[in-house]
Amino acid sequence: MAEIGVQRPDIEAGEDITTRTLNINFGPQHPATHGTLRVKMELLGENVVNVDPEIGFLHTGFEKLGEYHTFNQFVCTTDRMNYMSPLCNNFGFVHAVEELLDIELTPRCQHVRVILCELTRIADHVICCGLQAMDLGAFTVLLWSFIEREKLYDLFEMVTGARLTTSYARVGGMLQDVPPEFVPRCRKFIREFPLALKEIEKMLNRNRIFLDRTIGIAQVNGEDAASYGLSGPCLRAAGVAYDVRRARPYWVYDELDFDVITRDEGDVLARFKVRMDEMRESVKIISQALDRLPSGPVNIDDWKIVLPEKAAVYTQMESLITHFKLVMKGHGLKTPKRGKIYSCTESPNGELGWYIETDGTAVGYRVRCRPPSYLNYSAMPQMVKGGYLADVVACLSSLNVIAGELDR
Amino acid sequence: MTADLFGIFVYGILIFSVAAGGLIVSALVGKRKKGFVKEEPYECGVPQIGETRTEFNVRFFILAMLFVLFDIETVLLAPYAATFIADVHEGKGLEYLAEVAVFLAVLGFGLLYAWRKGVLDWNVPLGHNPDEVVSRVIAGEADDQASKKPVEAAHGH
Amino acid sequence: MFLAAFAIEGHPLNYLFNAIVVIVAFAVIMQVIPFMIWLERKMAAWIQLRDGPTKVGLPKWKILGPLSGWGMFGLLQPLADMFKLILKEDFVPRRASKVLFTLAPALVFVPIAFAFAVIPFGDGFNFVYDDAGNSFTVRYQIVDFGVGVLFALAALSLAVHGLSLGGWASNNKFGMFGAVRASAQLISYEAAMFMVVLAMVMLYGTLDLREMTLRQTDVGIGLLSIFKWGMFQQPVAFVIFCICAFAESNRLPFDFPEAEAELIGGYHTEYGSMKFAMFFLGEYYGMVIQACLVVTLFMGGWTLPGLDPTPGTFLASLAGPLVFCAKVSIFLWIYIQVRWTLPRFRFDQLMNLGWKKLIPIALANVVITALILNLTNR
Numbered sequence: 001m002a003e004i005g006v007q008r009p010d011i012e013a014g015e016d017i018t019t020r021t022l023n024i025n026f027g028p029q030h031p032a033t034h035g036t037l038r039v040k041m042e043l044l045g046e047n048v049v050n051v052d053p054e055i056g057f058l059h060t061g062f063e064k065l066g067e068y069h070t071f072n073q074f075v076c077t078t079d080r081m082n083y084m085s086p087l088c089n090n091f092g093f094v095h096a097v098e099e100l101l102d103i104e105l106t107p108r109c110q111h112v113r114v115i116l117c118e119l120t121r122i123a124d125h126v127i128c129c130g131l132q133a134m135d136l137g138a139f140t141v142l143l144w145s146f147i148e149r150e151k152l153y154d155l156f157e158m159v160t161g162a163r164l165t166t167s168y169a170r171v172g173g174m175l176q177d178v179p180p181e182f183v184p185r186c187r188k189f190i191r192e193f194p195l196a197l198k199e200i201e202k203m204l205n206r207n208r209i210f211l212d213r214t215i216g217i218a219q220v221n222g223e224d225a226a227s228y229g230l231s232g233p234c235l236r237a238a239g240v241a242y243d244v245r246r247a248r249p250y251w252v253y254d255e256l257d258f259d260v261i262t263r264d265e266g267d268v269l270a271r272f273k274v275r276m277d278e279m280r281e282s283v284k285i286i287s288q289a290l291d292r293l294p295s296g297p298v299n300i301d302d303w304k305i306v307l308p309e310k311a312a313v314y315t316q317m318e319s320l321i322t323h324f325k326l327v328m329k330g331h332g333l334k335t336p337k338r339g340k341i342y343s344c345t346e347s348p349n350g351e352l353g354w355y356i357e358t359d360g361t362a363v364g365y366r367v368r369c370r371p372p373s374y375l376n377y378s379a380m381p382q383m384v385k386g387g388y389l390a391d392v393v394a395c396l397s398s399l400n401v402i403a404g405e406l407d408r
Numbered sequence: 409m410t411a412d413l414f415g416i417f418v419y420g421i422l423i424f425s426v427a428a429g430g431l432i433v434s435a436l437v438g439k440r441k442k443g444f445v446k447e448e449p450y451e452c453g454v455p456q457i458g459e460t461r462t463e464f465n466v467r468f469f470i471l472a473m474l475f476v477l478f479d480i481e482t483v484l485l486a487p488y489a490a491t492f493i494a495d496v497h498e499g500k501g502l503e504y505l506a507e508v509a510v511f512l513a514v515l516g517f518g519l520l521y522a523w524r525k526g527v528l529d530w531n532v533p534l535g536h537n538p539d540e541v542v543s544r545v546i547a548g549e550a551d552d553q554a555s556k557k558p559v560e561a562a563h564g565h
Numbered sequence: 566m567f568l569a570a571f572a573i574e575g576h577p578l579n580y581l582f583n584a585i586v587v588i589v590a591f592a593v594i595m596q597v598i599p600f601m602i603w604l605e606r607k608m609a610a611w612i613q614l615r616d617g618p619t620k621v622g623l624p625k626w627k628i629l630g631p632l633s634g635w636g637m638f639g640l641l642q643p644l645a646d647m648f649k650l651i652l653k654e655d656f657v658p659r660r661a662s663k664v665l666f667t668l669a670p671a672l673v674f675v676p677i678a679f680a681f682a683v684i685p686f687g688d689g690f691n692f693v694y695d696d697a698g699n700s701f702t703v704r705y706q707i708v709d710f711g712v713g714v715l716f717a718l719a720a721l722s723l724a725v726h727g728l729s730l731g732g733w734a735s736n737n738k739f740g741m742f743g744a745v746r747a748s749a750q751l752i753s754y755e756a757a758m759f760m761v762v763l764a765m766v767m768l769y770g771t772l773d774l775r776e777m778t779l780r781q782t783d784v785g786i787g788l789l790s791i792f793k794w795g796m797f798q799q800p801v802a803f804v805i806f807c808i809c810a811f812a813e814s815n816r817l818p819f820d821f822p823e824a825e826a827e828l829i830g831g832y833h834t835e836y837g838s839m840k841f842a843m844f845f846l847g848e849y850y851g852m853v854i855q856a857c858l859v860v861t862l863f864m865g866g867w868t869l870p871g872l873d874p875t876p877g878t879f880l881a882s883l884a885g886p887l888v889f890c891a892k893v894s895i896f897l898w899i900y901i902q903v904r905w906t907l908p909r910f911r912f913d914q915l916m917n918l919g920w921k922k923l924i925p926i927a928l929a930n931v932v933i934t935a936l937i938l939n940l941t942n943r
Contacts, residue, residue: 423675434842472748
């Protein structure tokens with residue numbers, strides 16, 4: 001940029017009257033980044049000229065940890081990765097291991113996993129919608145959605161014993177079966193939840209300010225979205241009907257009736273609405289899964305993979321030995337010598353993929369994650385360039401970037 | 409000093425004492441620690457990049473000038489407005505209104521001119537017709553307003 | 566020469582009574598503000614389905630008996646907050662211009678507070694001080710300028726200096742942004758506000774706020790005189806003035822200078838301690854005064870429809886201030902309700918609303934008002 005007074009701008013040729021752009025750090029410690037993102041921005045007045053996102057402020061070496069922990073140990077790490085949807089991450093990872101080992105889960109386990117995953121999806125989406133509203137200034141909606149999430153966390157607490165750090169999944173099944181009172185509580189929740197959604201929609205859907213702030217903001221078309229690798233609600237909001245639950249069905253998703261929600265606009269409002277509608281679909285899925293929920297064991301009957309029951313460990317020699325073999329370092333699960341797998345599940349933010357390479361031991365030789373946030377975030381600069389400062393905030397919250405997952 | 413003015417005198421003392429008291433108390437009470445890093449201006453927890461007090465976007469300045477115009481206008485119109493009813497009763501309302509209308513029209517055209525020049529359009533560089541300009545300053549990548557219109561229609565608004 | 570300005574004219578008791586009125590009014594506002602902060606937090610909590618402050622109340626002293634440790638619904642929370650702020654460190658960032666940084670909060674508070682001087686919150690009373698029947702009038706108004714409305718608006722608009730200097734002086738980019746936004750926003754909406762007031766001045770034919778209040782009553786038509794209120798006579802002006810009142814006091818949906826999600830704290834990012842409290846005080850004082858202006862201009866001030874507002878009556882002398890307070894609190898309640906309901910605009914939308922919608926409408930309103938007055942008052 002030219003110095004003031006040195007060179008006069010050529011107005012006729014389309015140059016602006018010379019003002020300098022302002023470089024500004026947006027994050028890592030900023031109320032709108034919901035985590036530790038850093039966005040270096042070049043601003044011209046209120047307009048964003050240039051955006052340079054920088055990641056790595058929450059780097060924790062999760063992937064590397066996967067190469068030192070056994071698969072069941074690593075489950076604990078996965079719920080720290082995306083602190084908005086820990087259960088989806090748990091199940092996503094063990095699902096990859098199960099595909100690697102070619103394990104067929106029991107029907108009850110599959111149903112319970114579907115229910116818990118959809119509950120997590122609701123918990124994630126409802127907070128994301130609330131945050132979206134909060135970043136536009138409507139703080140109230142966030143607290144309303146927190147109430148719903150508290151109810152969900154109560155459910156998780158009942159099932160897993162923890163509210164956030166659930167660590168519930170195990171290869172070949174789950175830590176334990178859901179308690180008997182889970183089903184009625186869950187039914188009660190899905191009966192009441194749509195009312196809360198309606199309340200939130202009443203507050204925002206016809207609010208002129210909200211619409212003005214979201215329509216046409218941070219737009220991306222389907223083609224660009226797909227080539228950036230966007231997934232989940234962000235991709236579906238751009239009109240691409242890609243949902244891992246339908247495209248590559250796992251568990252019992254292909255037997256359940258639900259729609260893949262898409263919208264064509266690809267802007268912030270579309271993402272908001274896709275999330276709202278997906279929560280309704282999740283409610284639909286949960287109620288079907290609860291209706292069909294079969295009885296029976298949740299863990300597969302294979303002592304080479306699943307720990308034997310405690311009672312058996314204390315009374316039977318074989319069980320004790322199996323337990324010992326599974327738990328001790330240097331023993332554990334048996335995996336293929338040259339096993340490689342890429343497996344993905346639909347986490348609330350999009351396609352959560354795991355690439356696992358094994359060398360025959362219970363520890364992954366290479367564990368790599370395809371976090372949805374990372375790829376969603378990569379499209380951010382393109383979306384916000386030329387917009388306003390406030391649009392950056394709206395865009396960030398609509399992408400629902402989770403820093404833990406982003407940096408791994 | 410009349411009793412009326414005495415009121416505002418007392419009020420002034422009260423206000424100034426509250427303002428000064430607040431500032432002085434905050435200066436006296438509470439411990440202070442100094443430190444190089446601590447006194448860094450807050451920029452989201454990382455060192456500042458670039459200068460803070462640089463030439464800011466000129467648009468804000470032009471807006472301020474526009475405001476001065478309108479502000480002075482209102483002040484000039486205040487006496488006219490205050491006596492308007494009396495003028496109407498005298499039967500000169502329309503006559504005076506016509507005179508003021510000229511004044512208002514000049515102002516209105518001023519606003520229109522500024523509007524047309526793009527002072528009020530925040531996404532368009534100054535000095536250009538907003539209908540024609542696709543912003544060049546903003547890296548040439550900003551989509552123009554026209555392309556956003558269909559989206560609005562798609563949402564049903 | 567100078568001292569002559571302080572010479573007493575009239576009865577000394579007049580001075581005393583005036584001083585008492587001023588002090589009481591000021592004390593009431595200074596109580597209203599903490600109460601409003603409490604109410605805001607409480608109402609926000611109710612809107613958001615939570616409890617809000619509940620703990621800070623009476624101490625656990627045995628002497629208080631059953632009331633010992635009673636939370637009083639957190640009524641003393643603002644007091645606790647104030648003490649906390651007093652005890653905080655008085656921080657000045659590096660390379661900030663210290664003098665402006667320190668003075669800015671006062672520059673916000675003082676002019677805003679001065680705007681209250683012309684607000685009539687009641688009529689007043691006649692005090693007869695000797696047997697001959699000589700009397701003086703004590704007004705429920707700090708000072709009775711003939712150009713009250715201009716004074717109030719001018720004083721309110723001075724506050725922009727405090728905001729912009731505070732933001733600029735702190736040598737912080739977010740502060741700078743907040744400062745620039747504050748100045749652009751406040752002046753934009755001031756223009757519209759002034760123009761709306763112009764229409765009101767035409768309608769009432771005076772610049773005096775006391776006169777304006779009285780023009781909105783008509784004892785002859787009883788309760789129907791509510792339709793003499795400005796909000797029914799000039800609905801467009803009322804709506805625009807309310808919007809501008811929100812914008813002028815930096816409240817959601819117009820809280821750009823401090824837009825938390827974008828600018829962290831905006832102009833007060835670097836402020837702490839009592840300096841921050843002073844900004845806060847100024848903001849709330851500003852809200853109260855905007856509410857006072859709305860009530861005076863559009864809602865009949867301290868009068869009630871159907872009641873006789875002539876001096877010496879019950880309404881004018883005693884009930885007036887209470888009626889005024891009630892009306893102001895209605896408007897303050899709307900302030901809070903809106904804040905916790907609506908999202909924030911974007912800056913260009915704010916400017917579009919101000920310059921492309923409100924100002925032209927207000928301009929047209931002036932002309933139309935003039936024409937209608939011409940037709941009806943022939």
